[in-house]
Amino acid sequence: MPGAGFSDTTPVAPVGGNSGTTLGAQRLIALQSAADLWGAVLTSTEEIPIGARFDALPCNASGGTLGLGGSNSAFRDFAGAPVAGTWYPVALANSLTHSDDCPPSSSCTMAGFDPNDIDVQFQANIGTSGCIKGQSFYFGLDGNPGPHQIDFISIALHEIGHGLGINTLVNLATGAKSLGFDDT
Secondary structure, three states, X not given: OOOOXXXXXXXXXXXXXXXXXXXXXXXXXXXXXXXXXXXXXXXXXXXXXXXXXXXXXXXXXXXXXXXXXXXXOEEOOOOOOOOOOEEEEHHHHHHHHOOXXXXXXXXXXXXXXXXXXXXXXXXXXOOOOOOOOOOEEEOOOOOOOOOXXXXXXXXXXXXXXXXXXXXXXXXXXXXXXXXXXXXX
16 A cells, blocks of 8 residues: 555654665565575575565554464475475475475466465554554664664564464364364
């Protein structure tokens, strides 16, 4: 959406090594920094596309959801899968097979599948609209948020991690497995 999220043109001063001069630019630079940190420790021949946006997530004056993230799909029983009958998030499956199981121009994306391996959402209303009163995201790259600031890169690293497979497909309330299969 123009004027929101990564397109927000609200002027801001550069902060903590982030040279962005609009709120949207700082958000994008900080997210790219988080992705680069993951990229520095992951071993994969495949690109891991990430879709990201800022949305009004559940929130009130005393607390709320800062971000959500996850894998867009999972695969099991593919050639080269280390463990049969086990779900692997798409980024991990692609890394293990050295191929993209759903590239952007393929029939699976034309059939409506999301071409991103990972999708993340971040709280658009923090510090406003009665959402986590008095707090704001810190978009600096130096990990040095001030009082009443939440380090955005830490939140982004966490949510991208969910998309990489640091999560479960098991229903924690019932113990039911996704279609009866384990996950990584």
